[in-house]
Amino acid sequence: MTIVDDPQTRPGGDYEHGRDHEHNPSADAPERPIGFGRLQRKEDPRFVRGQGNYTDDVVLPGMLHGAILRSPVAHARIVSIDTSEALARPGVRAVLTGKDLEPLKLAWIPTLSYDVQAVLATDKVRFQGQEVAFVIADDRYAARDALELIRVDYDILPPVIDVRHALDAGAPIIRDDLEGRTNNHIADWDCGDSVATDAAFAKADVVLKQEIVYPRVHPAPMETCGSVADFNRVSGELTLYVTSQAPHAHRTVIAMVSGIPEHKIRVISPDIGGGFGNKVGIYPGYVLSIVGSIVTGHPVKWMEDRSENLMSTSFARDYIMTGEIAATKDGKLLGIRASVLADHGAFNGVAQPTKFPAGFFNLFPGSYTWEAVYGKVTSVYTNKAPGGVAYACSFRVTEAVYLVERMIDRLAIELNMDPAELRLKNFIKPEQFPYDNKAGFEYDSGQYEKTMRHAMDLIGYDELRKEQAEKRSRGELMGIGISFFTEGVGAGPRKHMDILGLGMADGAELRIHPTGKAVVRISVQSQGQAHETTFAQIVAEEIGIPPEDIEVVHGDTDQTPFGLGTYGSRSTPVSGAAVAMVTRKVRDKARLIAAAMLETRPEDLEWEKGRWFVKGDPSAGKTIQEIALAAHGTMELPEGVDGNLDAEVTYDPPNLTYPYGAYFCVTDIDRGTGKVTVRRFLAVDDCGTRINPMVIEGQVHGGLTDGVGMALMELIEFDSDGNNLGGSFMDYLIPTAMEVPDWETGFTVTPSPHHPIGAKGIGESATVGSPPAIVNSVIDALRPLGVTAMDMPCTPARVWDAMQGHATPPI
Amino acid sequence: MHVTMTVNGDEVERDIEPRVLLVHFLRENLGLTGTHWGCDTSNCGTCVVQIDGEPVKSCTVLAAMADGHAVRTVEGLEVAGTVDPIQQGFMEEHGLQCGFCTPGMMLTARALLDENPHPSEGEIREAISGQICRCTGYATIVRSIQWAADHPAETADSTLEDEDVKA
Numbered sequence: 012m013t014i015v016d017d018p019q020t021r022p023g024g025d026y027e028h029g030r031d032h033e034h035n036p037s038a039d040a041p042e043r044p045i046g047f048g049r050l051q052r053k054e055d056p057r058f059v060r061g062q063g064n065y066t067d068d069v070v071l072p073g074m075l076h077g078a079i080l081r082s083p084v085a086h087a088r089i090v091s092i093d094t095s096e097a098l099a100r101p102g103v104r105a106v107l108t109g110k111d112l113e114p115l116k117l118a119w120i121p122t123l124s125y126d127v128q129a130v131l132a133t134d135k136v137r138f139q140g141q142e143v144a145f146v147i148a149d150d151r152y153a154a155r156d157a158l159e160l161i162r163v164d165y166d167i168l169p170p171v172i173d174v175r176h177a178l179d180a181g182a183p184i185i186r187d188d189l190e191g192r193t194n195n196h197i198a199d200w201d202c203g204d205s206v207a208t209d210a211a212f213a214k215a216d217v218v219l220k221q222e223i224v225y226p227r228v229h230p231a232p233m234e235t236c237g238s239v240a241d242f243n244r245v246s247g248e249l250t251l252y253v254t255s256q257a258p259h260a261h262r263t264v265i266a267m268v269s270g271i272p273e274h275k276i277r278v279i280s281p282d283i284g285g286g287f288g289n290k291v292g293i294y295p296g297y298v299l300s301i302v303g304s305i306v307t308g309h310p311v312k313w314m315e316d317r318s319e320n321l322m323s324t325s326f327a328r329d330y331i332m333t334g335e336i337a338a339t340k341d342g343k344l345l346g347i348r349a350s351v352l353a354d355h356g357a358f359n360g361v362a363q364p365t366k367f368p369a370g371f372f373n374l375f376p377g378s379y380t381w382e383a384v385y386g387k388v389t390s391v392y393t394n395k396a397p398g399g400v401a402y403a404c405s406f407r408v409t410e411a412v413y414l415v416e417r418m419i420d421r422l423a424i425e426l427n428m429d430p431a432e433l434r435l436k437n438f439i440k441p442e443q444f445p446y447d448n449k450a451g452f453e454y455d456s457g458q459y460e461k462t463m464r465h466a467m468d469l470i471g472y473d474e475l476r477k478e479q480a481e482k483r484s485r486g487e488l489m490g491i492g493i494s495f496f497t498e499g500v501g502a503g504p505r506k507h508m509d510i511l512g513l514g515m516a517d518g519a520e521l522r523i524h525p526t527g528k529a530v531v532r533i534s535v536q537s538q539g540q541a542h543e544t545t546f547a548q549i550v551a552e553e554i555g556i557p558p559e560d561i562e563v564v565h566g567d568t569d570q571t572p573f574g575l576g577t578y579g580s581r582s583t584p585v586s587g588a589a590v591a592m593v594t595r596k597v598r599d600k601a602r603l604i605a606a607a608m609l610e611t612r613p614e615d616l617e618w619e620k621g622r623w624f625v626k627g628d629p630s631a632g633k634t635i636q637e638i639a640l641a642a643h644g645t646m647e648l649p650e651g652v653d654g655n656l657d658a659e660v661t662y663d664p665p666n667l668t669y670p671y672g673a674y675f676c677v678t679d680i681d682r683g684t685g686k687v688t689v690r691r692f693l694a695v696d697d698c699g700t701r702i703n704p705m706v707i708e709g710q711v712h713g714g715l716t717d718g719v720g721m722a723l724m725e726l727i728e729f730d731s732d733g734n735n736l737g738g739s740f741m742d743y744l745i746p747t748a749m750e751v752p753d754w755e756t757g758f759t760v761t762p763s764p765h766h767p768i769g770a771k772g773i774g775e776s777a778t779v780g781s782p783p784a785i786v787n788s789v790i791d792a793l794r795p796l797g798v799t800a801m802d803m804p805c806t807p808a809r810v811w812d813a814m815q816g817h818a819t820p821p822i
Numbered sequence: 823m824h825v826t827m828t829v830n831g832d833e834v835e836r837d838i839e840p841r842v843l844l845v846h847f848l849r850e851n852l853g854l855t856g857t858h859w860g861c862d863t864s865n866c867g868t869c870v871v872q873i874d875g876e877p878v879k880s881c882t883v884l885a886a887m888a889d890g891h892a893v894r895t896v897e898g899l900e901v902a903g904t905v906d907p908i909q910q911g912f913m914e915e916h917g918l919q920c921g922f923c924t925p926g927m928m929l930t931a932r933a934l935l936d937e938n939p940h941p942s943e944g945e946i947r948e949a950i951s952g953q954i955c956r957c958t959g960y961a962t963i964v965r966s967i968q969w970a971a972d973h974p975a976e977t978a979d980s981t982l983e984d985e986d987v988k989a
């Protein structure tokens with residue numbers, strides 16, 4: 012493992028503390044860094060002027076508008092659909108049903124998990140909000156009006172809503188479309204060593220078991236999902252503007268589904284108003300806009316409304332977990348078991364690498380050493396919306412981290428031990444990396460104790476405990492919650508990881524123009540993560556061209572190399588590595604040209620940022636700009652160098668990267684109402700090398716807010732008939748500025764040893780790490796009342812129940 | 823029906839269906855797509871514009887109700903090539919990520935500062951509490967608005983070299 016002491020990778024020294032800007036890392040950095048450091052975003056000037064170009068902003072000549080009729084019930088057989096009245100309405104161009112899609116072989120499409128999903132229901136509807144018919148009309152309002160005129164006769168069937176009974180004998184069979192189906196079971200998966208874990212438990216002084224529910228939530232980006240399809244009947248070309256986190260993968264899947272050859276498809280993912288995993292899947296609406304354009308010969312726009320977004324697009328979590336932990340009485344961890352019942356909804360649409368049907372739940376051993384671990388997950392169908400993609404979480408890491416961090420705190424209560432001390436006692440030590448976590452994953456690097464102690468210093472842990480003791484003596488409820496998480500991001504090595512058979516590598520192309528300005532083309536797609544800035548900074552760091560002279564091109568399959576897109580915090584770990592590698596390739600090429608220019612041998616040259624010079628004679632050198640001009644000029648070029656300064660690579664990551672962090676949450680609970688206030692929250696993250704601290708801080712703040720949402724407010728709940736009770740922003744509560752504190756942040760730097768620049772990824776860390784800190788804090792606050800466990804969301808009513816001794820799971 | 827209003831200082835007239843929402847009128851009839859739409863229930867505030875200087879959710883207002891009034895959208899914040907301090911503040915303090923909530927946030931913030939040039943953190947949070955940002959976690963939005971409060975228009979300098987050095 013490397014511990015970096017290079018001030019380059021630690022722009023402002025070791026630590027920053029976001030709240031007061033007192034350690035703003037730009038303080039001693041140059042005003043406009045050539046490379047890493049705080050830099051204003053290149054994308055901001057267009058956004059602050061309202062000049063972003065989101066999918067709903069796309070207007071094409073002759074464009075029509077589509078709207079989807081959705082099922083009002085969770086489970087029913089479709090007896091008949093009458094579209095005649097809708098069709099007769101002025102302004103309506105077409106109405107499509109599942110029957111119209113069948114001859115085109117488009118009534119069903121593959122999901123990301125080798126299941127199929129109905130585009131428009133043909134036989135049955137299987138969740139409330141499922142797509143039943145599609146109207147194409149002259150404008151948005153006319154399309155909506157026509158939905159009211161479609162008559163559907165449903166034969167209502169009993170739904171499977173309570174996941175705990177989905178596998179009961181006699182439960183209604185949801186997927187009778189799949190041949191030979193006799194139950195609602197999807198898959199069983201396990202990892203670790205059950206026999207060794209049994210042995211570890213057998214010798215433990217303390218064994219604890221706890222059900223821990225991570226209920227269904229929704230990513231709910233501010234921009235909903237949508238698309239504009241433009242099929243040219245003459246050329247056979249399809250241009251699809253779409254809210255996509257993975258434009259290349261979407262192009263391939265659309266080619267497979269639609270039969271339109273891939274070289275005739277251009278997917279443009281313009282500015283994206285937030286994704287958080289919600290825009291990874293292929294939704295029926297996208298397919299319908301394509302079919303609509305083929306059928307009408309016009310471009311067709313489909314934009315869902317908020318209720319459609321919350322009720323039908325990818326949800327997240329929905330894991331009912333049982334944790335078991337074994338330890339000695341002095342707090343040495345011995346074994347952990349996790350057993351999960353996973354609700355995947357009506358179609359298995361989870362997005363995760365093929366060989367990982369439970370995502371990266373393998374991370375449930377967390378940041379600790381154990382003698383043995385064992386985890387298993389059973390997934391089932393229910394009459395709920397499909398998905399399970401994410402919500403700013405790499406493939407079930409959130410659930411795994413939540414389980415282990417809750418269990419550690421539960422054990423601390425049992426042992427009457429300080430939860431910080433219990434963690435410190437059991438951390439994986441720096442010299443143990445690379446570390447086999449006994450569940451199949453190899454962590455790359457970490458200095459857990461250092462990061463933990465730094466966080467304890469920043470938050471003033473000992474003083475907080477003193478304050479808490481005083482408050483408790485006065486009867487006040489104050490909690491201090493800790494979470495120490497290890498994530499696995501940057502999927503992933505091609506030989507182990509693919510989605511629908513597409514290996515999870517990413518390409519990058521770099522061109523240096525004759526005047527020394529550069530264009531880098533990347534396969535991943537920003538939804539707010541500032542790729543246009545940070546990827547330019549990677550090129551700048553590697554080759555010394557200032558970031559303002561580097562254009563980052565993304566989001567258009569005609570203009571960028573193939574790659575699997577942005578989710579699971581994979582942009583910097585995979586695509587960022589590709590950009591560093593392609594820049595190094597160009598730098599090596601520049602060396603050959605510089606040697607020819609200086610009439611010396613390449614091995615006699617030395618690099619400093621932006622320039623090759625002769626070893627021992629720094630005055631004899633050529634800048635990258637001079638080299639670029641020469642590469643395109645008339646000079647005779649050395650062998651193996653063609654007449655440009657361009658290169659391309661595809662990066663296949665050797666392993667995941669493992670960012671981690673220590674999070675502390677201080678809550679106060681109103682004894683009279685059960686209302687939880689997050690008074691302080693400190694996040695100390697280690698994401699390896701830091702490219703742009705301002706952007707990192709922003710990513711962390713956003714994730715912490717997700718955490719407050721999930722821990723205290725957000726829940727997609729269903730009644731027993733399968734009605735979605737979280738289908739609008741009146742019901743699905745997202746934090747506003749009033750519910751979150753002024754975030755405090757800090758950092759340590761432990762680079763990834765296998766990543767070209769040592770970066771690990773930060774996009775999802777805070778979403779993963781914060782919920783257990785908040786819930787642990789709530790439980791800690793309620794300790795004087797005898798509470799040892801409670802599930803999210805910790806709404807006032809649910810906290811009140813817990814205070815009365817009646818903590819209930821949300822599902 | 824026929825409506826007449828000023829939008830960002832220009833008089834506009836259109837024949838529209840009476841039921842057309844102001845947000846759709848701005849986006850689709852006038853092509854001002856900087857005003858966004860994000861929910862069905864008046865909760866998100868991505869659609870906020872100013873009517874006669876007051877921030878309003880344009881998804882909750884019929885275009886007909888704006889007849890005879892002055893509407894200001896994000897496209898009207900920059901005047902004669904100079905960005906408003908609030909726009910500069912959002913760039914300085916990383917007050918935006920995906921940018922979808924940003925126009926609405928900035929128009930609310932502009933209205934706040936017009937009325938209260940030196941708001942406290944609590945006043946800022948309350949002013950934007952009818953709006954949701956899914957990306958930033960709000961702290962940087964608060965700082966952006968504080969930046970604008972500290973740099974009122976007459977001294978705002980879009981290159982901001984002093985500020986960078988101080989930071």
Ligand code: FES
Pocket residue numbers: 858859860861862863864865866867868869870879880881882
């Ligand atoms: S669009 Fe959500 S409040 Fe107006």
Ligand code: FES
Pocket residue numbers: 233284285539917918919920921922923924954955956957958
């Ligand atoms: S910046 Fe994305 S919603 Fe606010």
